[in-house]
Amino acid sequence: IVLLFLLLNLGEETGGGSAKQLSFSRLICTPIPVGDCKTKDLRQQREQQQDWTYLRTTAEELRQMVLQQNDQILMDQRTIRELTGKLNECESGLEDERSVPERSIGVWSGNRRVMAGDDVSSSAAAQLQTARAVEELAKAIMDLKDRIEKLEGSPGRGKGTWRVEDLEGELERKIKMLEKERQAMRKETQGQHEKINQGIDAVNHRVTELEHKPSFPDGFVLSFPMRTNYMYGLVRKEITEMYAFTACVWLKAKEGGIGTPFSYSVPGQPNELVLLQGVHNPVELLINDKVAQLPLSLPQDEWQHICVSWTLRDGVWKAYQGGKMKGKGEGLAAWHPIKPGGVLILGQEQDTLGGRFDASQALVGELSQFNLWDRVLKPAEVAALAECSSSALGNIAPWTDHDVDVYGGATKESLDPCHAAQRSNPSSPKQ
Structure with a gap:
């Protein structure tokens, strides 16, 4: 109730x-x-x-x-x-x-x-x-x-x-x-990273081998067997600004003079630094389109050692052949520094930056031991290079296998121009 x-x-x-x-x-x-x-x-x-x-x-x-x-x-x-x-x-x-x-x-x-x-x-x-x-x-x-x-x-x-x-x-x-999907993706990503790292290690190992193991232990030369507008060598080193320079090279021309052993162009100026010789013309040194004629005589089919030096102070230049000075002058592009960031070509003259070659100005023959310094070498240093008693390399552009590439059919051949010059001329100085 x-x-x-x-x-x-x-x-x-x-x-x-x-x-x-x-x-x-x-x-x-x-x-x-x-x-x-x-x-x-x-x-x-x-x-x-x-x-x-x-x-x-x-x-x-x-x-x-x-x-x-x-x-x-x-x-x-x-x-x-x-x-x-x-x-x-x-x-x-x-x-x-x-x-x-x-x-x-x-x-x-x-x-x-x-x-x-x-x-x-x-x-x-x-x-x-x-x-x-x-x-x-x-x-x-x-x-x-x-x-x-x-x-x-x-x-x-x-x-x-x-x-x-x-x-x-x-x-x-x-x-x-x-x-589970996140774990699988994490494993897959780790696997890809490992493969990439292995590939990078392999490339670095190969680069190290190429840098420390010369392809041409006895030296090498660039060969330009015919006159073309597409065979050339390329210096891979970056060129810095220069207030003076010395360029040395071994040459063996076959016909029509030495052509253009080297040419350096910069944006807006294809003739920043050029050494050339046309058919039946003297050897000329061009700096910023200014010209100086060099008193050099280069016979065909013989190895010749050539050096040219210059300083912007009063534009003083000197020319050497076989370790001996053949001529000098002044007023060549005085107070004009060589500009940086250009393209350095071997065997061709550039009408534009890095190209537009002219076959009539090409080198026919062989070239070796091209070195470029940002200072004027002393006469004794030039003589030592010509006599093969020195193997100094240029601090701006050294002559090494991995710093020089060839294109258009030009080839690299194993050869020491010093030994070749001694065999062709037994009376020349020995190393």
Whole structure:
């Protein structure tokens, strides 16, 4: 009877002075709607978001939601057990006919608004109302129990039931798959880096071999077998600004003079520094398009050592052949420094920077030991080079295999011009 007092609501009057009717409230458990769980949003985010950090965070949120649902279910189950116990007490009370009228009277006398009214006089009417209330309570409890069971969900309830555990498991599998893919990509990248490093090491090893192992241990010469506008040699060293220079070279011309042993051009000036001899013309030294004729005589098919020096101070120049000075002068491009950053070509005269060669000015023959310094060599140094008692290399353009390339059919051949000159002229100085 106490339980009924707690669960019954007061009935409202239907009219003035008329009998009052009792209405009983029902216990209603409202489950969480499936749509409120935002499963579609979660699934869309799971399909669109590939970042494993976001997936792990989502899985943690779902795990917390499952724990809350479990706590709610346990609370509802405890409530059902309490209500069931009290219901049993009420049912057992109905069986005791003596105690029921007394309890009923006590309850209704304490709060008369709960019952039909003051006109209720018989215990039979009270028992009937109590039975109805118990029936309503039992029905509400059963409805609550059914809804809780649906909320818990079993594997066999159909495809429409939303199961958080399944979604959580799917997210876990996705996270593991992403981690495996990341590990595979990391291994693949490491493999590629190792291959690249191996390739770089191989190239560096090859470059080191080429730098320390000369291809021509006995010296080499450049050979230009015919007069063309495409055979030439290229000095790879970068030319710096020079206020003085000395250029030395071994030459063996075949026909029509020496042509152009070397030419250096810069942007805007193709004749920055040129040594040339045209057919039936004297040897000329050009600096910034200024010309000086050199008193040199070069017979055909013989190795000859030539050196020319110059300084911007008053434009003083000197010309050597065979280690001996053959002439000197001044006023050649005075106070004009040789510009840096140009192209140094062997065997051809440049009409533009690095090209536009003229076959009539090409060297036909052989060339070797071309060296360029940014100072004026002393006469003794020039003589030592011509007598093969010195093998000094130019500090601006040294004669080394890896600093000189050939193009257009010109070739490199293993030969020491000093030994060749001694064989052709036994009276020449020995090394």
